[in-house]
Amino acid sequence: MVTGGAGFIGTNFVRYVLAHHPDTHIVVYDLLTYAAKMDNLHGLIPDRIDMVHADICDSESVERAIRQYHVDAIVHFAAESHNDNSIQDPAPFIRTNLYGTYVLLEAARRHDLRFHQVSTDEVFGDLDFDDPHRFTETSPYRPSSPYSATKAGADHLARAWWRTYGTRVTISNCSNNYGPYQHIEKFIPRQITNILSGIRPRIYGQGRAIRDWIHVEDDCRAIWSILVHGVPGSTYLIGADGELSNMEVLRMILRLMGRGPDEFDLVADRPGGDRRYAIDAGKIRRDLGWQPLHRDFEQGLAETIDWYRCHRKWWAGDKQAVEARYRAQGH
């Protein structure tokens, strides 16, 4: 059962598993919030996928789905995922990310299911620009935003269910994903679709913040490998050595889309915004033999630009409302 399977990474994960693991049957469990699109899963092999349109906070629906589809594992992507939204209104983050994860963990405990908690490097807070260290599995939790604090809390719940009840939990903390099907509120798709809509890209602060980019397919392969080969009770960090400043990424987008290097606007920084994330993925490389296949960020970015160019219908309906929301926040 893939919670949040109609969102960005969930969609890519479902597509990856259907394509590469022919014996797997998937139940997508998704509330279809603003961040999801049912179209994402259209055209996929119908006898290998079922859809439950429901809330992870609704334990009766979760119970019914597990029984109806004989679920043996939960891969838990469902979340409120956008930092800026969490700053405007933390309430849905507390509900879905914390309470929803609790509901699913209880279901996993009742049915003795394998449970994979999809989490983020943001739980570790941020690093100084010149810090020689990167995040590892033993880095302390120091979340900065309401979003990352709820993800941190959910990770703690997952670990407690392993330690206290023996629920077979694994956790992955991954860095920033990019690729197809990402909501246009997020940095890379926002800038690409701005340019495609004749709007100047918007960069927070001075664009100095650093993110550690990984192609979404590499994250999905890593999650599958943890689900199948990971040791219950363990955490794995996923990253592809992709550190770049926001300004470097924006300039690459501008160049790939035929614009000048200064065709953007600087806007207000995110309150409390994290400076730098950096993942040391040594453990998953060593223990599970995983490694990223998309090693050329610029090529991945060019393919992502093409995807948004060719899928205008997928995003155009959201553009005005997303930009209006950003304008109201000074972004």
Ligand code: NAD
């Ligand atoms: P997303 O916002 O694109 O998708 C979230 C999905 O969850 C949507 O389909 C939405 O409908 C669903 N959902 C939300 N609330 C729900 C609820 N109460 N019940 C059922 N479904 C609900 O998010 P994403 O970027 O694909 O992220 C997926 C997961 O990966 C999240 O847990 C996020 O914290 C984590 N993560 C994301 C990144 C990244 O770069 N995007 C990096 C590391 C970790």
Ligand code: TDX
């Ligand atoms: O228009 C923008 N301009 C800009 O400069 C936007 C939307 C963002 N930014 C900056 C803020 C961040 O420094 O770009 C960086 C990336 O921003 P987001 O795309 O919002 O991602 P981030 O806050 O880093 O979080 C993402 O990665 C970790 C996901 O949204 C999280 O779900 C995941 O946990």
